[in-house]
Amino acid sequence: MRRPADALPAGNDLMISGGGNSGNRNNSCKLRKGLWSPEEDEKLTNYMMRNGQGCWSDVARNAGLQRCGKSCRLRWINYLRPDLKRGTFSVQEEDLIVHLHSILGNRWSQIAARLPGRTDNEIKNFWNSTIKKRLKNSGSEQEIKLATAGNLGHDQPSQSMCIDSLSSSSSSRADHCDLLPLPEFSWCNAPQVLDHGSYFHEAPTNVAHQVAMAYGTGMMVMEEGRGGGGIMEGYEDLFVPPLDGSTGRNCMVSSGNIEGNYMVQQSSESSAGDGGGLVVNWEGGESSIRVGEWELGELMRDVSFPFLDFQAE
DNA sequence: AACACTCGCAACCGCGAACGA
DNA sequence: GTCGTTCGCGGTTGCGAGTGT
Missing domain, CATH: 1.10.10 (Arc Repressor Mutant, subunit A)
Structure with missing residues (x-):
């Protein structure tokens, strides 16, 4: 780890002159670099709690920090922000x-x-x-x-599901449900590669992956039923807009039955009645979904699947 | 115990985008 | 339209801790 800035000897070359200021005659014109000291952390945290986020160069100045705004921003976002989870990845x-x-x-x-x-x-x-x-x-x-x-490169589609394939296009809006090519799931222990018309057999075993799909691609986790379907209980808030910001075509991950067979479908937003009514409209714009503000564990809290190999605490 | 090597991660750097004057 | 400033992102660096020999 880098040494805290306050542990550096005076005149250490990790002190840089501030912004080409010709009046670099006192310490206030020097900007610290290197590790943040607890005192600096406290100053920045207190300032942010009192004033909120503003112009970062002002933050640095007004908080009494001898740091550039960029450094303050980085420290706050990556370390001091109160909503950070920290700890090992699940x-x-x-x-x-x-x-x-x-x-x-x-x-x-x-x-x-x-x-x-x-x-x-x-x-x-x-x-x-x-x-x-x-x-x-x-x-x-x-x-x-x-x-x-x-x-x-993002212009080069991989074998994995490419976001481009999900983007809205008026010409691509079908009146029927097409099955999407799925990414190959060999990184988890479950399903086979899906061909069009395939189902996940033997249960996907890990709904987390379906959730992941929903996170990233504007999919929904749907419960399939006779004559229609609905958002699977516990997943009501899971719909996220497609990453490309499109508001048109939707994709769904639907449960074939309660044992956990899954089918991935893609439907148009306007073709009510197809696929047994499994059509979901994404309205775009204002939405109750606040991406990045919920937790997977929270989402999964009340969801119970017999085939799951994990459950949120 | 001493040294070499690897790993994890905080922080820096450079670039491009966005924005306002 | 141009210029300067600020912000945000991705890549990279450098150091302490851990591990192996």
Whole structure:
């Protein structure tokens, strides 16, 4: 770890002059670098609690910190923010990161937005230090493919579900439910690769992955029933808008039956009545969904599935 | 015990986007 | 339209701790 700035000897070269100020005659014109001291943390925290987020250069100045605004912002976002979860990543979070990375690539901020309490830096570090290595060591060709899918460039569709395939397009709006190609789930212990018309057989065993899909792709977890379907109990708040901001075509993950067979469907927003009424409209704009403000554990709290291999505490 | 090596993570850097004058 | 400033993001660095020899 880096030494705290206040542990540095006077005149240490980690003190940099501030912004090319020609009047660099006193310490107030020096900006600290390096680790934050507890005193600096306290100053910044107190200031943020009192005044909230504003112009970061003003924050640095008004809080009495000899730091650049950029440094203050980073410290607050990555370390001091009260809503940070910290601690080790859960298995569910890890799976979610892997899946989102397969869709989004190294868009850490977007991944972080779907992991409440986690920062982009934290996820990035976790990916680079842990997941990447784990997937590599697993030796599975598919897993490596998944791990690297995000590095192929976003214009290049990977075998994993690509967000582009979910984007709204008037010409692509079908009047029927098409089955979506799914990412290959070899990184979890369950389902087979799905072809069109396939169901998850033998139960997917881990609804977390379905949840992950919903997080990242604008899908919903739906309960299928005769003559219609509804949002599966406990998942009412799970619908998130597609990452590309489209408001049109929706995708659903539906439970084929209570034992947990799953089917992935894609339907148009306007074709009521197709697929037994399994049509969901995404209205866009104002929504009760607040991405990034709920917790997976909270979502799953009241959900009980016999085939689940985990339950939220 | 001493050294070398690896790992995890906080923090920095550079770049591009957004915004206002 | 241009310029300067600020912000946010992703990549990278550097250091302490842990582990192996």
